Amino acid sequence: xxxxxxxxxxxxxxxxxxxxxxxxxxxxxxxxxxxxxxxxxxxxxxxxxxxxxxxxxxxxxxxxxxxxxxxxxxxxxxxxxxxxxxxxxxxxxxxxxxxxxxxxxxxxxxxxxxxxxxxxxxxxxxxxxxxxxxxxxxxxxxxxxxxxxxxxxxxxxxxxxxxxxxxxxxxxxxxxxxxxxxxxxxxxxxxxxxxxxxxxxxxxxxxxxxxxxxxxxxxxxxxxxxxxxxxxxxxxxxxxxxxxxxxxxxxxxxxxxxxxxxxxxxxxxxxxxxxxxxxxxxxxxxxxxxxxxxxxxxxxxxxxxxxxxxxxxxxxxxxxxxxxxxxxxxxxxxxxxxx
Amino acid sequence: xxxxxxxxxxxxxxxxxxxxxxxxxxxxxxxxxxxxxxxxxxxxxxxxxxxxxxxxxxxxxxxxxxxxxxxxxxxxxxxxxxxxxxxxxxxxxxxxxxxxxxxxxxxxxxxxxxxxxxxxxxxxxxxxxxxxxxxxxxxxxxxxxxxxxxxxxxxxxxxxxxxxxxxxxxxxxxxxxxxxxxxxxxxxxxxxxxxxxxxxxxxxxxxxxxxxxxxxxxxxxxxxxxxxxxxxxxxxxxxxxxxxxxxxxxxxxxxxxxxxxxxxxxxxxxxxxxxxxxxxxxxx
Numbered sequence: 001x002x003x004x005x006x007x008x009x010x011x012x013x014x015x016x017x018x019x020x021x022x023x024x025x026x027x028x029x030x031x032x033x034x035x036x037x038x039x040x041x042x043x044x045x046x047x048x049x050x051x052x053x054x055x056x057x058x059x060x061x062x063x064x065x066x067x068x069x070x071x072x073x074x075x076x077x078x079x080x081x082x083x084x085x086x087x088x089x090x091x092x093x094x095x096x097x098x099x100x101x102x103x104x105x106x107x108x109x110x111x112x113x114x115x116x117x118x119x120x121x122x123x124x125x126x127x128x129x130x131x132x133x134x135x136x137x138x139x140x141x142x143x144x145x146x147x148x149x150x151x152x153x154x155x156x157x158x159x160x161x162x163x164x165x166x167x168x169x170x171x172x173x174x175x176x177x178x179x180x181x182x183x184x185x186x187x188x189x190x191x192x193x194x195x196x197x198x199x200x201x202x203x204x205x206x207x208x209x210x211x212x213x214x215x216x217x218x219x220x221x222x223x224x225x226x227x228x229x230x231x232x233x234x235x236x237x238x239x240x241x242x243x244x245x246x247x248x249x250x251x252x253x254x255x256x257x258x259x260x261x262x263x264x265x266x267x268x269x270x271x272x273x274x275x276x277x278x279x280x281x282x283x284x285x286x287x288x289x290x291x292x293x294x295x296x297x298x299x300x301x302x303x304x305x306x307x308x309x310x311x312x313x314x315x316x317x318x319x320x321x322x323x324x325x326x327x328x329x330x331x332x333x334x335x336x337x338x339x
Numbered sequence: 340x341x342x343x344x345x346x347x348x349x350x351x352x353x354x355x356x357x358x359x360x361x362x363x364x365x366x367x368x369x370x371x372x373x374x375x376x377x378x379x380x381x382x383x384x385x386x387x388x389x390x391x392x393x394x395x396x397x398x399x400x401x402x403x404x405x406x407x408x409x410x411x412x413x414x415x416x417x418x419x420x421x422x423x424x425x426x427x428x429x430x431x432x433x434x435x436x437x438x439x440x441x442x443x444x445x446x447x448x449x450x451x452x453x454x455x456x457x458x459x460x461x462x463x464x465x466x467x468x469x470x471x472x473x474x475x476x477x478x479x480x481x482x483x484x485x486x487x488x489x490x491x492x493x494x495x496x497x498x499x500x501x502x503x504x505x506x507x508x509x510x511x512x513x514x515x516x517x518x519x520x521x522x523x524x525x526x527x528x529x530x531x532x533x534x535x536x537x538x539x540x541x542x543x544x545x546x547x548x549x550x551x552x553x554x555x556x557x558x559x560x561x562x563x564x565x566x567x568x569x570x571x572x573x574x575x576x577x578x579x580x581x582x583x584x585x586x587x588x589x590x591x592x593x594x595x596x597x598x599x600x601x602x603x604x605x606x607x608x609x610x611x612x613x614x615x616x617x618x619x620x621x622x623x
Contacts, residue, residue, distance in 0.1 A: 039571075039572075040570060040571070041570055042569060042570040042572075046568050046569040046570050046592070047568075047570065049340050049341060049568075050341075050343055050568075062572075067616065068615055068616035069616040070586075070587045070610045070614045070615060070616040070617045070618070071572065071575070071587060071610070071616075072610065073608055073609045073610050074562065074563070074573070074574075074575060074576070074607070074608055075563060075573075075608075076572070076573045076575070077563060077564075077565050077571070077573035079388065079389070079390045081387050082387040082389060083389065084389065084390060084565060086565075086571070086573065088571075088572045088573065091572050091575070091587060091616070092616075094616070228608065236389050237387075237389070286389065287389065288566070288570065289389070289390065289391070289565045289566040289570070289571050290380060290389045290390065290391060291343075291380070291433070292343060292435060292566070292568055293343060
């Protein structure tokens, strides 16, 4: 086991040299680079029973829509090798209830909050952004663009550069100019850097990389799809290498854009891989279902892993995996081939 | 409030087709009430089976040589439950609990009937004890497809006023289903409350019988869940709220015990058109 290789466990980092864990996502400053992931933490209240949610980077809330939504019928979930499929259908209370109840609680609790929004049309995203304007406790907005556009043959916003950019332009226009806006990208595209460039041009402050990958399972007993929604989003360690590749590619394409890395992070060493690939911060998602204290544990393990490698801050480690090969596409000079 | 603890396996024993695991779980027995459940992580820290498995708490002991311990009954249905059945003394397990809302107990000593399908009997033992302590008459009905799928017949006999067994193949007790014998038992004992745990089909039928006899029913549902703590939104079912409105509610935090007359049993696996936030009906 990797952790044993370094002769220390998660907790021991606290006793060792302290690593500066402070992190930034655009103008959002956090004491830690570890956040929860949208849809894997509800609105923080349940997880606060297992660890102090004010001690991690931020809570990324479950995507909220304009109105209350029942979501899809069950079965909504299916375990897969090192992962799971879900097809929840964005069940939620609607933006007004969210602001009055969930966001108010998070604000009172003193947690940093990234509010995830989801819409069925460009206008709906705009209205959501408007509702969040001047509301206390919105530290950033994450735009979940992996939703079908009801107005146009259910084309997923995140899969079309122009459509994705339209959503971001609208959200940007309707939001407080001080509020950082992140676009959450889907891996189900031919070239994720093309979508990334497009939303960056539209004025996004950062990118969340990645959302779930579309998958399916057939139940061989019933000989029908295992999920009522037929297909679902694959998440968990199964998609970690895909997520990491996406972070790496976007970092190569866009050296300065803040990236929140997400996808199957289970341990501090997994989080470290994302940081080395270019993520400024990471979200722990599905593995919170496996271990309700995972975000806090990963944060401690990451601090230990950074200390073990001689880093004094998380910042130093960001994109460290790209050294040697020039990030801008030129071969760096003076590099010799290993023997 | 639930806690996460590292529990040591003290004992694994066979009971018919089931396995009973006794595990140390300091802190959980202290806040346990009958109907609560725990989730257990499967396969260790690097397991490819990432979803925790949920089990009704069968027995707890808050004192003794090992401090707090609890028992769960495991039916082997797949890789995760097989792994659990293969645990041995001194193995460690990641336990979260107590979870969910427990059974509601009557304030007075009214006659109660407890219905368990298969290992659905597991949470009924401590419930029976607590009901007896309150002066309730406790009739118990255990049913299964065959004798080896009944759980705890001898033990529950000790805490029940009268025990009735049904098996579908007639290998033990009355041949048939729990619902074949339940009306007779309720009639002769004037049962005021029915408690049930077992498959959804059984719960639906038990809730209907309870309603017929104007008894209050408390059903422990078994919905597939990923997290058990209320964050994943996978274990929902349509339940009527106090305001008369149907909502898709999480069985892990708002259940697993529901009033039988408030669950829309026939519509489990669907979203009723009048549920809060249901998709608007097509104009076409």
